Amino acid sequence: MQIATWNVNSIRTRLDHVVQWLQDNPVDALCLQETKVVDDKFPRTLLEELGYHVYTSGQKSYNGVAIISRPPLTDVSTGFTAILGEDVVGDLDEQKRVITGVIDGIRIINLYVPNGSAVGSEKYEYKLRWLKVLREYLQTLLTNKTLAVPGEQVEREGIEICICGDFNIAPEDKDIHDPAPYKGRIMASELERQALIAILELGFADAFRKFNQETGNYTWWDYRTGGFRHNRGWRIDHHYLTPALYKKSISCTIDVAPRKLTQPSDHTPVIVSLSK
């Protein structure tokens, strides 16, 4: 079982790259972020012709997530509200950043965590609030096995979980090419890292760091500063696994090839492989 994550920065602009990549890397599931398109306009045909099922939660211009899955997903839901209810979630589902479904007993949760703009900004507060609700969402999926519908008990599938996506957080300084100037700044601030740790303490582990402890491994490079050419990047796209899946993981690799293409996304795919 291979599960990949890739922030494509517009699926319509990057469709050729995604189709080519899936032909070269026939993963079981590909989680996309920043699709930037409403569901009706999502370019699904070529992906379906490759033999994939397409599940989307999109909006105009911004955000948007999708799961491209070879077997059909079961128990698909989008947003936090489906699991937590409106009272807890408030307006957080207006931005389309969450989609989940189950294959082979594994719940895949595809996330596009808010960027947060700058520490101290309104968007930063939104990011922290979003991460707090994400923790509740994951806790509910891990433990309660119930839907948020009052009085209704629903047995949920897929208690083993693979969270993946664009977290917009570098967990450690070694995930940043040059951490010093970014100390305390967006994607590296203490409160963001603490919020991520609080989530991982529910029982998730970083698949990539099981296999590689080195710095210099990045998943995003800034368009503006020739970042990729100089490998001035950040590792902000992650897979987090529950213990049984973590044990079963046999590799987690960053594929830098798509970042070298013309007109690339600023992110590149990350793939986790799980043994049977």
Place this chain on the structure above:
DNA sequence: ATGGCAGTAAAATACTGA
């Protein structure tokens, strides 16, 4: 300290990203 580049919506710039 700011902008660099890129995508979207829309028709020129404004907004957002990270």
